[in-house]
Amino acid sequence: MQQLDGDAGGEQVVRTIGADHVALREQVLEELRRRIVDGEYREGERLTETRLADDFGVSRNPVREALRVVEAEGFVHILPRRGAVVATLDETAVRDLFAVRQQLETLAAGLAAERATPAGIASLRTLIDEANTATAAQDFDRVAELNSAFHRAVIEVSGNRWLHSISAAMYHHVHWVFRVGAAQRAPHSSEEHVRLVDAIEAGDAEAASTAARLHVEAAAKAALG
The missing domain is CATH 1.20.120.530 (GntR ligand-binding domain-like)
Structure with missing residues (x-):
């Protein structure tokens, strides 16, 4: 969805609705991945959506989306009733x-x-x-x-x-x-x-x-x- 905004010169600028959300999701994903890779979140450590949202200062939605990506990449396992757990380098x-x-x-x-x-x-x-x-x-x-x-x-x-x-x-x-x-x-x-x-x-x-x-x-x- 797109919205037209006026700038100071009266010209219309196209702004894509949701673009900021996508950028935020990518920022959360990059930081989550970095903390796992650098050992700040250790192997076997539990990562709840609430905890990560507090750590990053964001809502749970971009956290949930980032967790899906790092799960697909093999960095975490999503366990029933436990949430995400950092994978182990076996x-x-x-x-x-x-x-x-x-x-x-x-x-x-x-x-x-x-x-x-x-x-x-x-x-x-x-x-x-x-x-x-x-x-x-x-x-x-x-x-x-x-x-x-x-x-x-x-x-x-x-x-x-x-x-x-x-x-x-x-x-x-x-x-x-x-x-x-x-x-x-x-x-x-x-x-x-x-x-x-x-x-x-x-x-x-x-x-x-x-x-x-x-x-x-x-x-x-x-x-x-």
Whole structure:
């Protein structure tokens, strides 16, 4: 539904009814997801609509809608008469995540080596530098965020829109898993990222795919202990 509002100059401006509500829902969703991923809401913790509405200073409606999304993404379970409970990163879920990552990221790396532009390479190296700075500052929330941003950027450089589409939700979970052990993993991850970008910049698809596979294997080993 649309409504016409007049501005100071007498011109009519189209305002979409409900647009503010949609924006609020997205803000609640982003913040709810962030708090789960960063560990502010811990695994197994109960999240009632009333509590979340109080936490965010909003009504229960955008909270209810955000909970539906994070349930579909696998971050919470909705239990009868209990409400939402933060999901647990059990071993099976983590193994499944890395199995998918290995297939997706090796493909993306090979394509990136074939299609990378100088601007794309520069963006990858910038993300590595920013992650190193955050590691030095021991800002591991930021390191985890930049880790996922780096892998999404490799997919952008690959130029494959299908990989981009199907990976979006996955990298929220990658962030979640990485954050748990970020302090120990960050320096090794950075070195592996550099090797991957070097192979992409060299245009060596086989070397890039291998670097991506070894990186995922190392990350899985660290996450699974």
